[in-house]
Amino acid sequence: GDSVTQMEGPVTLSEEAFLTINCTYTATGYPSLFWYVQYPGEGLQLLLKATKADDKGSNKGFEATYRKETTSFHLEKGSVQVSDSAVYFCALKGSGAGSYQLTFGKGTKLSVIP
Amino acid sequence: ETGVTQTPRHLVMGMTNKKSLKCEQHLGHNAMYWYKQSAKKPLELMFVYSLEERVENNSVPSRFSPECPNSSHLFLHLHTLQPEDSALYLCASSQEWGGGEQFFGPGTRLTVL
Numbered sequence: 437g438d439s440v441t442q443m444e445g446p447v448t449l450s451e452e453a454f455l456t457i458n459c460t461y462t463a464t465g466y467p468s469l470f471w472y473v474q475y476p477g478e479g480l481q482l483l484l485k486a487t488k489a490d491d492k493g494s495n496k497g498f499e500a501t502y503r504k505e506t507t508s509f510h511l512e513k514g515s516v517q518v519s520d521s522a523v524y525f526c527a528l529k530g531s532g533a534g535s536y537q538l539t540f541g542k543g544t545k546l547s548v549i550p
Numbered sequence: 551e552t553g554v555t556q557t558p559r560h561l562v563m564g565m566t567n568k569k570s571l572k573c574e575q576h577l578g579h580n581a582m583y584w585y586k587q588s589a590k591k592p593l594e595l596m597f598v599y600s601l602e603e604r605v606e607n608n609s610v611p612s613r614f615s616p617e618c619p620n621s622s623h624l625f626l627h628l629h630t631l632q633p634e635d636s637a638l639y640l641c642a643s644s645q646e647w648g649g650g651e652q653f654f655g656p657g658t659r660l661t662v663l
Contacts, residue, residue: 440592477656478656479554479640479655479657480593481654482652485650525593527650536581536648537648538652543592
């Protein structure tokens with residue numbers, strides 16, 4: 437079945453540092469890939485997405501590129517802020533007919549210190 | 551109200567109690583979901599509902615009972631829960647069945663004593 441593996445946290449960075457959170461996946465066909473973010477005390481929010489190979493999703497300074505050859509969708513940001521402190525989830529949605537389920541990774545907690 | 555709302559935000563219950571969680575979406579979406587979020591585990595999809603279809607995760611115990619009276623409301627009825635059911639329960643909605651772009655509510659933090 438489909439699965440998502442993302443780097444274990446927590447990750448602690450200083451403000452303005454470069455961020456990478458690794459995500460790799462296993463799926464048949466051509467899944468769609470997503471990054472969701474969960475701020476403290478809130479539900480998940482869609483951060484960015486990519487629906488086909490070589491697509492780059494971007495939002496709020498975050499970027500991720502759909503790499504089919506390495507089955508990866510790593511999240512990056514050039515300069516993190518304290519307000520980016522949250523838990524980040526990589527997810528995929530299968531391309532099979534009738535596919536209805538998002539498969540999530542376990543989440544990576546990011547803490548940004550001033 | 552906008553987006554997806556959930557009530558209550560916090561719930562403490564004993565193992566013999568019966569309670570219900572409520573979710574309402576104000577987005578005009580056609581599908582709604584219940585997820586369970588436990589520490590150090592991936593989000594677990596419990597149920598998916600639309601007016602035409604319903605999917606239940608077979609691993610979810612029968613002490614959790616969903617109800618979807620219309621496209622805007624989703625309930626999760628709880629009875630005789632166990633302490634291991636303590637978790638954050640998240641509701642989500644999407645425009646279409648099985649949509650990858652899902653909008654989440656803030657969750658209900660459930661503690662079972």
